[in-house]
Amino acid sequence: MSEVLEQEAKGTAGHVSKYTRNNPFFSNVSVNRLLTAEGSEKETRHVELTLEEGMTYTPGDAVGIIPENRPEAVADALTALGFKGDERVLDHYKVEISLEEALRTRLGIGKLARGSVGQYAKLAPTIEGLKVLTGPENKARAEEYCWGREFVDLATDFPGVVTDPQQLFNVLQRLTPRMYSISSSQAMHKDSVHTTVRVIRYDSHGRNRQGVASGHLGDRAGEGTTMPIFLHSNANFRLPEDTSAPVIMIGPGTGIAPFRAFLEERQATGQPGDNWLFFGEQREKMDFLYREQLLGMHKDGLLTRLDTAFSRDQHNKVYVQDKMQEQSAELFRWLERGAYFYVCGDATRMAKDVETALLDVIAKGSNGTLEHAAEYLAAMKKQKRYQRDVY
Numbered sequence: 001m002s003e004v005l006e007q008e009a010k011g012t013a014g015h016v017s018k019y020t021r022n023n024p025f026f027s028n029v030s031v032n033r034l035l036t037a038e039g040s041e042k043e044t045r046h047v048e049l050t051l052e053e054g055m056t057y058t059p060g061d062a063v064g065i066i067p068e069n070r071p072e073a074v075a076d077a078l079t080a081l082g083f084k085g086d087e088r089v090l091d092h093y094k095v096e097i098s099l100e101e102a103l104r105t106r107l108g109i110g111k112l113a114r115g116s117v118g119q120y121a122k123l124a125p126t127i128e129g130l131k132v133l134t135g136p137e138n139k140a141r142a143e144e145y146c147w148g149r150e151f152v153d154l155a156t157d158f159p160g161v162v163t164d165p166q167q168l169f170n171v172l173q174r175l176t177p178r179m180y181s182i183s184s185s186q187a188m189h190k191d192s193v194h195t196t197v198r199v200i201r202y203d204s205h206g207r208n209r210q211g212v213a214s215g216h217l218g219d220r221a222g223e224g225t226t227m228p229i230f231l232h233s234n235a236n237f238r239l240p241e242d243t244s245a246p247v248i249m250i251g252p253g254t255g256i257a258p259f260r261a262f263l264e265e266r267q268a269t270g271q272p273g274d275n276w277l278f279f280g281e282q283r284e285k286m287d288f289l290y291r292e293q294l295l296g297m298h299k300d301g302l303l304t305r306l307d308t309a310f311s312r313d314q315h316n317k318v319y320v321q322d323k324m325q326e327q328s329a330e331l332f333r334w335l336e337r338g339a340y341f342y343v344c345g346d347a348t349r350m351a352k353d354v355e356t357a358l359l360d361v362i363a364k365g366s367n368g369t370l371e372h373a374a375e376y377l378a379a380m381k382k383q384k385r386y387q388r389d390v391y
């Protein structure tokens with residue numbers, strides 16, 4: 001077993017589960033409910049999946065979900081290709097299945113990859129419109145073509161290219177599992193794993209689209225349905241071993257997921273350490289994910305501090321890092337007390353801005369320079385007191 005696969009198969013205390021991405025567990029969806037309220041610009045869902053005995057996870061881990069492409073997308077692709085769906089093909093393991101099943105469960109027909117355009121073009125070297133989308137000199141043009149498009153667009157724009165359905169296994173990438181941070185603690189929910197999923201829906205190039213896995217969870221994974229899953233260990237995102245150490249958690253949007261798991265764990269196992277959560281979303285009325293549970297934890301004292309940043313409830317945007325700046329002195333006192341600092345959610349902007357704010361908090365608190373703050377943060381990293389789970 002490779003190191004990655006081995007890590008994937010490991011749950012709590014290094015138990016190796018027999019379920020992996022290639023041999024998933026067929027879990028039941030026991031709960032699938034909307035967390036965002038009517039009027040929200042987001043559709044974020046709370047999904048609970050059953051586990052069988054022996055399947056264990058630790059807060060900080062992720063669950064891999066193996067989605068299917070939506071039937072309408074499969075039907076559209078078949079129409080664009082001019083096939084019926086009952087044609088026989090061999091899958092990646094040389095198992096014979098129908099083309100319809102291959103397009104639904106084996107092949108990535110969602111967002112278009114540049115590599116797929118290249119392979120498609122190889123099947124029709126004389127089509128000028130395809131030629132200009134291939135080769136290193138046309139990389140930017142191909143990227144632009146792929147943006148917001150799916151395989152169906154390629155097959156519609158350049159019809160008649162695929163003459164044998166088996167060729168699709170060279171053109172399309174495999175349909176891959178998607179990872180979701182686990183939002184529950186097994187100390188509280190022995191037989192299930194919870195996730196917090198933002199459903200991706202958008203319109204582009206005249207079609208309505210959705211994310212493959214989040215769309216599946218949003219539309220076709222109602223309570224009582226089955227979902228193939230596997231647990232994925234993440235040893236780099238863990239509560240402190242010292243249960244009395246304070247923790248600071250920055251989790252806007254779906255970034256709240258592992259922190260719900262952390263808090264449930266600390267609650268269920270009676271860990272005495274202080275907990276400080278910074279949560280952010282667009283609007284308090286519609287987007288305060290897990291509002292009742294978090295407010296309850298705050299009232300009960302489990303959440304020592306709870307700071308929220310609802311970005312669109314006032315004229316100027318307010319983000320979690322603005323709340324950090326407001327609480328700069330107290331935040332630094334927590335760090336000096338040995339607090340662990342965690343960030344989860346958007347990798348591209350939020351995680352960077354939060355790090356900049358953290359450096360500023362440290363510099364201000366220690367009356368030092370930003371260089372000194374960078375050294376302080378490097379020391380925190382070394383002590384595993386600065387951990388991120390960003391995507």
Ligand SMILES: Cc1cc2nc3c(=O)[nH]c(=O)nc-3n(C[C@H](O)[C@H](O)[C@H](O)COP(=O)(O)OP(=O)(O)OC[C@H]3O[C@@H](n4cnc5c(N)ncnc54)[C@H](O)[C@@H]3O)c2cc1C
Binds near residue numbers: 062182196212255391
């Ligand atoms: C470790 C880890 C933890 C994660 N945890 C969570 C979590 O807790 N909750 C969560 O919701 N997600 C989480 N994710 C993200 C998740 O794995 C999926 O990537 C996400 O749900 C999208 O998958 P999808 O199959 O629905 O969308 P896909 O089919 O993969 O499509 C997504 C793609 O659609 C395209 N797209 C999106 N919007 C637009 C638009 N408006 N216009 C054009 N193109 C667009 C983009 O290229 C985007 O990358 C996590 C990821 C990782 C790696």
Ligand SMILES: NC(=O)c1ccc[n+]([C@@H]2O[C@H](COP(=O)([O-])OP(=O)(O)OC[C@H]3O[C@@H](n4cnc5c(N)ncnc54)[C@H](OP(=O)(O)O)[C@@H]3O)[C@@H](O)[C@H]2O)c1
Binds near residue numbers: 354
């Ligand atoms: N790979 C994927 O396809 C995929 C799928 C799902 C989610 N995601 C990513 O997962 C992350 C979480 O998504 P989400 O919708 O739950 O939440 P999100 O987009 O991160 O939004 C949560 C809150 O963070 C605010 N925000 C925006 N920019 C910020 C910044 N630079 N610093 C701090 N806060 C900022 C948002 O405000 P405003 O909106 O008002 O600016 C909102 O109030 C995002 O990166 C999202 O793109 C990725």
